[in-house]
Amino acid sequence: MVTSLTITEKFNQISIDIWHLVPWILSFILIGPVICLFITASGDSGGLWDHLYQTVLIKYVLNTIKLMVGVSIIVLIFGVGTAWLVTRYEFIGKKVFDWMLMLPAACPAYLVAYAYTDFFEYAGPVQSLLRNFFGWQNAQHYWFPEIRSLGGAILVMSFVLYPYVYVLARTSFLRSPSSFYEIGKLYNKNIFFSVGLPLARPAIIAGLALVCMEVISDFGTVEFFTVETLTLGIFNVWLGMNNLVAAAQISIIAFIFVIALLFIEFKSRANRRFNDSSQRQTIIKKVSLPPLKSTFSALFCFFPIFMGFLLPVILLLLHSFKTSYHQDWSILFNIVWNTILISSLGAISIIVISSSTAIISFYKGSKILNKFTDLASTGYAFPGTMLSIGVLVFAGFIDKSYVSGMNLITENSKFGLLSGTVIILLLAYVARFQAVGYGSIRSGLTQVPENLIDASYTMGKSFTETLTQIILPLIKTSIIAGGLLAFVDIMKELPMTLLLRPFNFETLATYTYQFAHDELIEQASLPALLIILSGLIPVIFMNKFLRDIKI
């Protein structure tokens, strides 16, 4: 009976309810913009679907699928392959590759696309060299793959996106209990396929889901290469036919893709919790490779770094030397400062919110809450501009309520809380990149030994104590990894920042864009290089924190 409860017990009961409430509220705020987008999509599209179905829709869907499959294959090969090599083996340059493999994450795909196009197209140095060498006169005399194509888009996206899989797979390989490997060895099994891969599967799939969402929502690269994906279609319908409703409806199709992806991820996570709490746990010993294999491994690690980082950086550097465009360094310094501030603030918000939703729903939540918090990270699946429209509608609703509320008191409240401030930008970042922090933390949680938690409860520790003393220290690396990925993502983010920012607020991405938009690659090169350079900060952090992690 309630009346017989002591005050402490009552307090405990209330606090449990609050624990439950937090992820519900946070997830609701995150999902708000998505719901607003659904409401927009529920309008009347004026019979446009017949036309779309007969002309372009199937092409959009097929291209999107091809792009996703192509990128996934390359990302898996290089992301998982390199992570396995650097965590299990000693070979030439391993220490350097270990952190350099993260670098391509700092390069925005559309900028790499610009740099590559110039390099690989007909008048670029590669084809010119081939023509001179073989004496070909013009394009009719030989075949060269066209860079502005589906294949080109797959190439560019794969080599800037594989780090998502690399980071999560690497963390997971390092944390896999070495006892499992020993058993695998005893039975003479291939330890990569029989132990490493199955153990890291949740992490790899979490990374791959992020990659696929990034591919679906990309606009810059597909626009530049004219690959007609769903996202490109959304913009043709919205701006070309002045039909926001149909555009929102197409983005819901893309959303369904992502729900399917998340479902796959969810399934792969279910009933798969691998952990080892035995005392014997030691860090896996690295195997030294013989010279030939060592060279091959080094080349295998070097290739994605070269394609995703070194080559684009070299090309941008060459371009930035070419221009005499006057650069005001004090303005640029200010923009760098803005970018780093807003990215840190965004990353911290994401980490706080995704940790609380992930941890509470994982340990305390019902099935429904779990699904709901999963759903709250689907903002990642929408093209940035479409999600920002959801954010705008959502914020407009809040602002109107706020202003009419304030008018009851002061009578001349003119502006809302959110519109045109940095807060709306932060809301958008969290709604979009929540998946990055959430995915990383969820996959970290699956590797926390359950019996440690049980032991903690048995010793009479409360959930809060268990959380701070056991869970958080154990998933620290996952939190940091998620936070740093989110930082890099926000720093590169363009469409939402462009649309939602306050007056006179520039980040490196928006500043670069005004030039890149006009294909003025020389002027765009320097700020683009600075985006990449600032992206190195989290990579260096990551290196410091994640090196030789111990469980």
Add this chain to the structure above:
Amino acid sequence: MKLIQFLIITVLYILSFGHASFSSEVNIYSHRQPFLINPFLEAFTNKTGIKTNVVYSTKGLAQRLKSEGENSPADLVLTVDIGRLYIYEDNKLLLPIESKILTENIPSHLRSPQNTWFGLSKRARVIVVSKDRVNPSQIERIEDLANPEWRGRICSRPGSHVYNRALMASIIAANGESKAEKWAKSFVENLARRPQGNDRAQVKAIFEGQCDVAIINNYYFGKLKYSEDPQQREWAKNVNLIFPNQQNNDRGAHVNISGGGVAKFSKNKENAIKLLEFLSSEAAQNLYGKINFEYPANPNISPSEELISWGKPREDKIPIIKIAELAPNAQRIIDRVGW
């Protein structure tokens, strides 16, 4: 603790970007890049002492204005392409304004019938051809690009880009929908490669010998001709410029506009109107040609000498709003023919 201190300072700094509202300001939502619009705004501030604040985005600003509703801090909208201006009007986001200066400076076919938006500069869609491989007299009209002699010789930006969509709309307006679709179909059959790249890239493709003919906005020719990059100057040297549809009884070359209008819930209405008036005045109208090789919308101002040296094109004087109204039909044709 240091982290918390850092956070507090950061938040305070960053909130300082929020909306402040002084009387001597004008807040602009711009679809034009800052590096193009800033010289105008600086001139305006120097003249009037009114400070300008800008958010630049290529897409979605109309939606932002709409969602913000009465609480919006925006005073003025500046865009390129008539289609975007029309979206603002269509969503009833613009204020009808009475300004004698504006109605005198801007001819009626370049502004809205309700005086909600005003064209401020014009850009012509022109044809460029290879100097070595094409005799310029072979092409007189945009319609000629559908002729079979150009099979495999034309390069183009994707049809769904605003400039091509507007051009398509102008052809619908002139010839009717079925003729326009037939033209588009033959035009696409004549393409040398999948539509790709921007207008610059088409001139480059002619230079490289991938094709002989392309359609571009006139100002790209100027940007290439005076580029800092010697290579780009070579591309421009390699082509001749043709203003299409110039014969006596023809309609003239298709033009698009950049323009602006005052936001419906503007809190600095007078300043916003002042800025629009300034942009239509002689000083600013001259700048359009000087900075971006665009034609002045104000008929009393003559185009820059550089522009005159390219020829004196006659423009298609169809009310520009027609182009925006026909844009969805144009996009449908573009989808059907796969441009």
